[in-house]
Amino acid sequence: MEAIRRATAQAHPNIAFIKYWGNRDDQLRLPANPSLSMNLGALRTITTVTFLEEEGPDALILNGSPVEGPARDRVEAFLHHVRGMAGFRGRAVVESNTDIPAGVGLASSAAAFAALAVAAAAALGMDLSERELSILARLGSGSACRSMPPGFVEWVAGDRHEDSYAYSIAPPEHWALWDVIAILSEQHKAVGSSEGHRRAATSPLHALRVATAPERVARCREAIWRRDFEALAEIVETDAIWMHAVMMTSRPPLFYWEPATITVLQAVRRWRDEGLPVAFTLDAGPNVHVLCPMEVADEVARRLQRVPGVRRVLASGPGGGACRIPRS
């Protein structure tokens, strides 16, 4: 009797402190610059992959509903890589459950492809290292490589497929840093990140952002190691504004900010002026991520809930890496 080719894995999304925007190779998702992030422990995606003997189209079931179209195609293209590595040809059934709202700039694809990489590799009996898994996950979604290692994570840009991977610079328990997320919109983005990455190089602000990213990554890493919130705040806010300036000056331009984005940014700056340790960052979407020490996270969440235009507030501390778990 043959063993069932099935495995389940979980992964967290991550919030980038130094952003990934633009590729040096769109196909391989080799990033233009290194980046640095924190996994968000309070949000996760759990994915079970079952490989069948028969060939044919893969099936994707997301939160209980079958999914067709580009999302399924992207999973299938990713699984072709895994099958190629394992020398297996059968189709897969992927069942994924997540509490991450999709398409609002919360990096749902990062957790999705990190969990999928772990589950698919395990289901096919492949024995891959964390580094190899992060390289694999990157093929599905660039920032997925950062959801593979635990805690605070740096993605080494690399210039070849096998050199572009993520590693942990500090475990989750190193620093009780919270991300309090002000959700302003639950609509899907008009322009997705993959298209956005392709446009990055059309901005006159892109090349310098890329050239100076290693320096910002180094300063951010240092701030995390020292748990220096003020240094972190400065570098994180600068990098986020710079990425959005690249987006807004791309051709055609990408505007992700909503009016309420400004309302929240103004509030965060006012609170910091009043002495509350808070810093903002924004991914490719209108939501504002407010970083703060755990001690003030409840207070920050309460305040954000009262800001006009904020629909929902999520909060999370640092999370672990992607890992295999028992099937529920």
Add this chain to the structure above:
Amino acid sequence: MEAIRRATAQAHPNIAFIKYWGNRDDQLRLPANPSLSMNLGALRTITTVTFLEEEGPDALILNGSPVEGPARDRVEAFLHHVRGMAGFRGRAVVESNTDIPAGVGLASSAAAFAALAVAAAAALGMDLSERELSILARLGSGSACRSMPPGFVEWVAGDRHEDSYAYSIAPPEHWALWDVIAILSEQHKAVGSSEGHRRAATSPLHALRVATAPERVARCREAIWRRDFEALAEIVETDAIWMHAVMMTSRPPLFYWEPATITVLQAVRRWRDEGLPVAFTLDAGPNVHVLCPMEVADEVARRLQRVPGVRRVLASGPGGGACRIPRS
């Protein structure tokens, strides 16, 4: 009987297409980069300067009310230059009337010091060329030099006092380009431009903005000469976003945008996608200047009036240079 030392002059504010932000010399207001603007004919400042024989503090009467404090001090410091050039020591009474709302990023100081330079020089019988007057006005407010020549104006950055001046690249009648201004706030700015200029160099995005400004000025000049609205739109929007990105990444950061700023930017982009020739720019304030050909200016004004958060709409075509006028 001695002639009365008195003269009246008018000047228009200007809207920069390629922005002035940051100085290479704060005292002399030598700008970090060249810039390019259009005078706004529909708004103006009319200033009468009367020099008296007696020495003592200068008086400033703005829209009928005596003004004390930093605004008066700035006028007095400027008039000291003029008195030094003319070899005259008596105090001045400056009466200025303007229809430009102050402190909302509409460059009221540009028109103010352009008119003051012309009136003061004339009152003291100085025979200065347009170029010399633009150099003089620059000492009062950097962008005032651009309100001196007529129409579409370039400010040559220069590296010495006498080389930093503005000249007309095209007269007002060259192109019926309209600036339809969405006024979002009539509050005074929390941080004025002079302080903002000092902070510019603290932004990591500043040096490249400065280094590439001559290229943008050249492309903008070319677009104006060819009356190429599309080329103008692209370069003007990029430069404005870049300046605000510099502001937002300065230490301490400068955020001039309001929630309604984003509402208007989104509307402008939507209208352009629908085929309406519109482009935005923003000075050091939350208001959005919507550039468009004269033919659609009424339509643009009507639409802006319906955008939530817009308090008032002003519209202007190209204006002439600063000039002496009869006392009213």
